[in-house]
Amino acid sequence: MRFKIPKVVIKRLPIYLRTxxxxxxxxxxxxxxxxxxxxxxxxSAQIRKDLAYFGDFGKPGVxxxxxxxxxxxxNILGLNKEIPVVLVGAGHLGxxxxxYNRIPRQGIKIGAIFDTDPQKVGRxxxxxxxxxxxxxxxxxxxxxxxxxxxxxxxxxxxEVTKRLVEAGVRGVLNFAPVSLKVPExxxxxxxxTTLELQSLAFYVEQDTLRSSGAEPRG
Amino acid sequence: MRFKIPKVVIKRLPIYLRTxxxxxxxxxxxxxxxxxxxxxxxxSAQIRKDLAYFGDFGKPGVxxxxxxxxxxxxNILGLNKEIPVVLVGAGHLGxxxxxYNRIPRQGIKIGAIFDTDPQKVGRxxxxxxxxxxxxxxxxxxxxxxxxxxxxxxxxxxxEVTKRLVEAGVRGVLNFAPVSLKVPExxxxxxxxTTLELQSLAFYVEQDTLRSSGAEPRG
DNA sequence: TAGATTGTTAATCGATTAACAATC
DNA sequence: TAGATTGTTAATCGATTAACAATC
Numbered sequence: 001m002r003f004k005i006p007k008v009v010i011k012r013l014p015i016y017l018r019t020x021x022x023x024x025x026x027x028x029x030x031x032x033x034x035x036x037x038x039x040x041x042x043x044s045a046q047i048r049k050d051l052a053y054f055g056d057f058g059k060p061g062v063x064x065x066x067x068x069x070x071x072x073x074x075n076i077l078g079l080n081k082e083i084p085v086v087l088v089g090a091g092h093l094g095x096x097x098x099x100y101n102r103i104p105r106q107g108i109k110i111g112a113i114f115d116t117d118p119q120k121v122g123r124x125x126x127x128x129x130x131x132x133x134x135x136x137x138x139x140x141x142x143x144x145x146x147x148x149x150x151x152x153x154x155x156x157x158x159e160v161t162k163r164l165v166e167a168g169v170r171g172v173l174n175f176a177p178v179s180l181k182v183p184e185x186x187x188x189x190x191x192x193t194t195l196e197l198q199s200l201a202f203y204v205e206q207d208t209l210r211s212s213g214a215e216p217r218g
Numbered sequence: 219m220r221f222k223i224p225k226v227v228i229k230r231l232p233i234y235l236r237t238x239x240x241x242x243x244x245x246x247x248x249x250x251x252x253x254x255x256x257x258x259x260x261x262s263a264q265i266r267k268d269l270a271y272f273g274d275f276g277k278p279g280v281x282x283x284x285x286x287x288x289x290x291x292x293n294i295l296g297l298n299k300e301i302p303v304v305l306v307g308a309g310h311l312g313x314x315x316x317x318y319n320r321i322p323r324q325g326i327k328i329g330a331i332f333d334t335d336p337q338k339v340g341r342x343x344x345x346x347x348x349x350x351x352x353x354x355x356x357x358x359x360x361x362x363x364x365x366x367x368x369x370x371x372x373x374x375x376x377e378v379t380k381r382l383v384e385a386g387v388r389g390v391l392n393f394a395p396v397s398l399k400v401p402e403x404x405x406x407x408x409x410x411t412t413l414e415l416q417s418l419a420f421y422v423e424q425d426t427l428r429s430s431g432a433e434p435r436g
Numbered sequence: 437t438a439g440a441t442t443g444t445t446a447a448t449c450g451a452t453t454a455a456c457a458a459t460c
Numbered sequence: 461t462a463g464a465t466t467g468t469t470a471a472t473c474g475a476t477t478a479a480c481a482a483t484c
Contacts, residue, residue, distance in 0.1 A: 078423025
């Protein structure tokens with residue numbers, strides 16, 4: 001990249017991608033930043049600015065070609081080829097994830113599933129055989145997996161992450177409520193239901209207080 | 219609240235809460251903003267500023283009393299009492315969520331689980347009987363549930379949300395990859411694995427290009 | 437051409453960091 | 461008291477919005 005792209009911009013690109021896929025499915029050929037803004041909830045100015053970090057994809061007076069912008073977004077995000085990921089943990093959450101991603105989306109394909117439980121090892125989930133954790137390093141290397149989804153109990157997450165990183169993983173999607181320590185060349189995205197629920201509780205509580213006429217902290 | 223609290227601040231409060239719970243478990247009685255910062259990855263100045271939105275909880279020269287700050291954070295987030303939530307969808311993801319929250323954490327307690335599938339209705343998940351969607355409104359009302367977790371297929375999410383909101387729900391945790399339309403007094407938090415994976419792909423791809431010496435877009 | 441919409445610059449808004457007087 | 465750390469103000473940094481010349 002010629003200069004640093006803000007993280008908020010990268011977070012929005014998949015939203016644009018999803019919306020454009022929907023437009024493509026509906027045979028829409030051109031879209032303006034205004035229209036895309038209404039569909040995504042992002043301002044038109046912001047969309048134009050976000051896209052301009054990566055190139056000039058639009059035509060003044062016309063808008064953006066849906067197919068052309070889709071191709072470019074896929075290239076930017078690195079989704080223009082198959083991306084093998086490994087899933088660690090075949091509990092309820094891991095199983096849910098495996099089923100949801102049974103069919104690869106935008107190149108992202110689960111290449112292997114691991115678990116420690118001997119009862120589970122060898123069984124199949126979403127068409128994939130559950131492997132023993134002992135095969136982790138070898139499999140990650142063979143698949144050249146750079147991304148891992150971690151759906152193991154919180155106490156095991158740090159150790160699993162360490163092994164994955166040593167095996168070559170550079171991006172981790174973590175579902176456990178822990179702050180992972182990783183080298184700075186490794187990227188962690190957390191999906192923490194507890195944090196989201198607790199912050200949701202704040203807003204719901206606020207609204208309840210307000211509507212009941214109570215006056216917090218004077 | 220006397221003035222508007224930034225959303226980023228509210229998102230950090232549960233992180234402080236979690237870390238303080240850990241300190242309490244380890245019998246630590248006092249903590250400085252500096253120490254809390256090292257444990258959470260948030261700067262000490264930011265922690266002091268965040269907390270100061272809600273009151274003066276610390277003592278100059280000493281720091282924060284762990285128990286006292288915990289109590290206050292619980293009060294701020296509205297977690298000082300039981301918070302009934304309903305879970306819609308008893309598929310893999312809903313089941314994972316139910317098992318993880320079998321024991322209430324910080325007051326948040328699953329009060330009911332719903333599904334449309336007649337095969338599932340009546341069966342038990344994490345000690346709770348799965349109810350038919352027909353009971354949704356009545357049950358939400360009876361439990362006075364203000365928060366719902368939605369773990370149903372994407373095409374059903376908007377309709378389910380509409381019914382929940384009409385029944386009194388004001389906060390929604392949505393796992394499906396859709397932009398929910400809700401009245402402005404309803405809060406939606408999205409946990410979207412697809413978006414997180416795709417943005418992760420960007421960073422991993424970048425690093426791969428950089429380390430291989432390739433030069434993107436000149 | 438006339439109308440529409442881009443890419444980009446300048447203005448605004450908001451959040452983080454630095455610094456320090458107050459105070460335990 | 462001397463040392464430490466808070467709460468808060470001012471300075472900095474970053475992201476969003478507004479506006480418009482360029483151009484299809």
